[in-house]
Amino acid sequence: MAVSKRTSMKFKSVKNQAGVLVNSYLLSDPFILYTSVLSGVFMSKMVYDLSHLVSTSYFRTYAGLTKIQRIEWNNRGMSTVHAIFIAMMSLYFVFWSDLYSDHYLAGTITFRSSPLSSFALGLSVGYFISDLAMICWLYPALGGIEYVIHHSLAGIAVAYSLFTGEGQLYTFMVLISEVTTPEINMRWFLDTAGLKRSNAYLINGVVIFFAWLVARILLFVYLFYHVYLHYDQVMQMHIVGYLLIFVVPSALGIMNLMWFGKIIKGLISTLAKKI
Template identity: 45%
Template sequence: MVLTRSAREFAAIVHLPLSLAYMTFSVTDASDPSKGLQWLASVFSGIVFCKIVYTLTGILSLQSFKAYGQLSDFGKVEWNNRGFSTFHALVAASSSLYLVLLSSTFNPGSSNELLIRRTSSLSDMTLGFSIGYFLSDLAMVLWFFPALGGLEYVLHHGLSLFSIIQSLLSGQGQVYILMVLFTEITTPFVNLRWYLDNAGQKNSNLYVINGIALFFGWLVARIVLFIYFFGHMFKHFDEVKSVYPLGFYTLLAVPPMLAVMNVFWFWKIARGMIKTLKKARHSK
């Protein structure tokens, strides 16, 4: 097939090795410009959907929740921001769950390809969509820093972007990225707690139930799942070692850092739940 001049130029650009010191990797499928366009489209869709959901959250909340109209201008910004973070969490978690557990992409017996090197159009789109979200959210966090989140949020989003972009471009380690993306399933509970607090519903039964659900959800999705994650990596370490150097060291370094952050936040969640339960018991 004869490529146009622009297509040849695009293919040449994305085929350039990406380097960091002595650690390099080459972009997969670089000879196919449509692959690069698919990646860009998925990232762009993530950004666009964040904007759409942000706007719709403001419009619907103003019509449906009295508390929204009583918020400060920044309070409305954070309310809307949590709207699109909830949307991303639901999309990313459901897509990751399907890909890892239900689809044939990462089924051990479905292919002779190493598990660490398997990809699909849906997994690429999921990673691209999440890159768009993390770019959008990180931009807002930095713009309003530190009101929307402190250094821990910048670190979390920075590490996430660093890892997801590598996995998308290299086509390696996607099964592990998707496992971590599934942990976003806890985000709706975190956001609901913030919504209820700012709506004056901190003493409601729903607030208590959500706090308990957040505690157990976090325990399963961000503590137990990470234990399984590290066990899976150890079991398939021969495959993990075959990843290009930068990706290999990223797999060794980033998940433990995220795990430490998850344990720290879990400690805060546990303290908050105990405090809420004690208060609810005394109010009876």
């Protein structure tokens, strides 16, 4: 009984020390900006390696892939984990947190931030750095110029928002669009596994259509409407942040529309083969 009590006390002590470390170092200025980005790079590499380990052990298809296909497989596993994380964090900050609420009276909405919001953005910057480095190093095997442009614009905008604290709300709105990434990656996995004619492939295509429509088309309309309603606050930002709020979402929105056209054509083609 005494041993159990001492063990419990030691565990609580370690837990308290870990909490102090997180609050006083990882989530404190100015360290949060740099530790979050480095953590994002480290976690991206860790997920990439974990994807390789799990796929080697549990997916027979993986063993028959070429070297570049295995790299892309692991890369897509990495992007899927990032997408799930940042989409969940973005949904929380945009729709559930009071941080960017109009009813929250702590300053201009375009200048609000918190240690948690900054840490989440830092992890995302770390991912974009890692993924863009892989895309450029293996270009064009992992994606063409549109991927380089997309990741560059996204990375620059997120990094600016992180290091200046400006426009984080709109950055999270754009990052909600990452909710479509797991479905896009699943489409590639199913195709690579030879399941292009399966019902799972068709269902995945339908999910991509609706997810893309909501997260990458309608949500961007809402973003610009929100900017319109809060234009007086947007005007208070630095000229760089002001331009990023308009240029990056506009460029990404145009690319989203172009990709949406391809998604519609692909879905129609798949449905036609099923009928």
